[in-house]
Amino acid sequence: MRVEAAFAKTKAEGRAALVGYLPAGFPTLADSIKAVDIMIDHGADVIELGLPYSDPVMDGPSVQRAADQALAAGFRTSQVFEVTEAVAGRVPILVMTYWNLVERYGVDRFARDFKAAGGAGLITPDLIPDEAGEWIAASDAHELDRVFLVAPSSTEERIAATVAACRGFVYAQSVMGVTGARAGTSAVAPDLVRRTRAHTDLPIGVGLGVRSGEQAAEIAGYGDAVIVGSAIVNCYLDSDDVPAGHQRLAELTADLAEGVRR
Template identity: 50%
Template sequence: MVRPPAGRGRKRRTGYGGRSVSKTAAAIDAAKAQGRTAFIGYLPGGYPDKQTSIDAAIALVNNGADVIEIGVPYSDPVMDGPVIQQATTEVLARGFRVDEVFEIVKAVTEATDAAVLVMTYYNIIDRMGAATFARRLAEAGGAGAITPDLIPDEAADWIAATEEYGLDRVFLSAPTSSPERAAMIASASRGFVYGVSLMGVTGARAEVSQAAAEVVAAAKSAGAERVCVGLGVSTRAHVEEIGSYADGAIVGTALVAALRDGGPEAVATLAAELSGKNLNPRND
C-alpha cells in the first residue's frame, strides 16, 4: 500500500506560482464565514460548445456559485447519469480535445474569482502524465481536480504532481467506506472530501439520501476538515438540508439540464435559486 502524504503536521511545499493555500478551501471557508453553505456547481466542459460552456460557468459564478467543477468528457463515464452522459456524448461526437478543458478553465478563472476544479476520470490524467496534466491545469489557473475513480492508495503519482504544483485533490468517500478508508481519504484530500450521498450514478432526485449525513460525520470523524455532498442534489431545499451538516452542496445534473434546455440564462436562473442569491442578494 502506498501511503499518501499526511494532511496534518507536515509542512506543504509551495506549488505553482507560489500557491501554498488551497483556493477551494478558501472559497468554502469564505461561504461559511458569511453564514451559508458553499454552493458547488458542475458543468461538462465544451457543452454544447466551448464558448457556451464558458458563458454558463461564468453565469454560475455570477449567480452564487463558490466553486465550479468543469467535467472532462469521457467515453465511459461510470459515475454519470443519463443527462450528463448524453451531454458528454455530444461533446465527444463533435471532436472534443482535452486541450479545450484547460482553455475553458483559463477563460473562467480570468473572468471570475471562483475556485475552478476539473472533474475527470483518472485515465485522462494518466495518459497525459500526472505531472504534465497538473502543470497545465495550474498554468490555466485551475484550483485542482476531482478524480472519482482514483483511490488514495493508487494515487502516488497524482499526489506528487499536485504537491509540486499546489493543486487541490478531491477524493470521494461513500456510504460503504470503512473507518480506515475514510481516514486515508481525509488525509490524502486537499480542498475538501467529496461525500457521495448514495451508491449509484449522478442524477436529480426528489430527496437527498439519508446516508449523506452519516457519510459526512464519518469523514469528519476521520479527520476531514471540509466535506461537501453530491449526487442527487437538485433544489434549494436540498442545499439547505445539506448545509445543516456539511460544508457544501454539489449540484450537477439539474444545472446540465438547465443548460440543455435554456442555455446560460437558464443556468443563471437556477444558480440564483440554488444559492439563495435571489432571496438574499450578496454584495460581492
C-alpha cells in the same frame, strides 16, 4: 484561486458553499465558458469542470448525454485548459475527471498545464489514495488541491485514509450508484458526513442528486458544500435552445445559492 479561500469566505458568512458542475465543451466550447460565468454571477462559490469521456460508467444519463455531445463536437482534453483559463480568477476551478484521461495526457504535464491555466485542483472519483502516488507527487509539485471521494459503503479505515490524502475538501458521495438529479436527498448523507468529520477538519462537500434550492438548504444544514451537477446539465438538455438553457441555469443557480444561504 485555491479552494481553501472559498471555504474560508463561506465559513465567515456562516453558510455552506455552492459547487456547480458542468462538462467542459457542453453545450458548446464557448457556451460552457458562458455557463460558468452565469453560475459564478448567480452565486456559485466553486466550479467543477467535467472532462468528457467516452465511457463514463459512474455518470448518469444526463451527464453522459452532455459528454457525448461535447465529444461529438470534437472536444479534446487540452481544451479543458482553455475553459479554465477563460473563467479562472473569480472562484476556484476544479476538474472532475476519470483518471485514465490524466494518465494518457501525462500526470505531471496535466498538473503543470492546469496550474498554468489558473486551475485549483482535481476531483478524481475513480482514483483511490492507495494508487495515487504519481498524482500526489504532481499535485504537491504544482500546488494543486486533490479531492477524493468517500461513500456510504466506506469503512472507517477507508474514510481515514481518504481524507488524509485530500487537500481542499472531501467529496461525500451521498448515494450509491450513478449521478443524477433526484426527488429527495439521501437519508444516509448526514451519517456519512458525521463519520467523515470524525476523521478530518477539512470541509465536506455533499454531492449527487440535488436539483432545487430546498434540497440545497437541507444539505447545507449539515454539509460544508452542496454539489450540483445533473440539474445544471439538464438546464440545457431540457431547453429548446442554448439561450433558453442559459436562462434556466441563471434561475436554478440563483435558487440554489439562496438555498445554501438559508
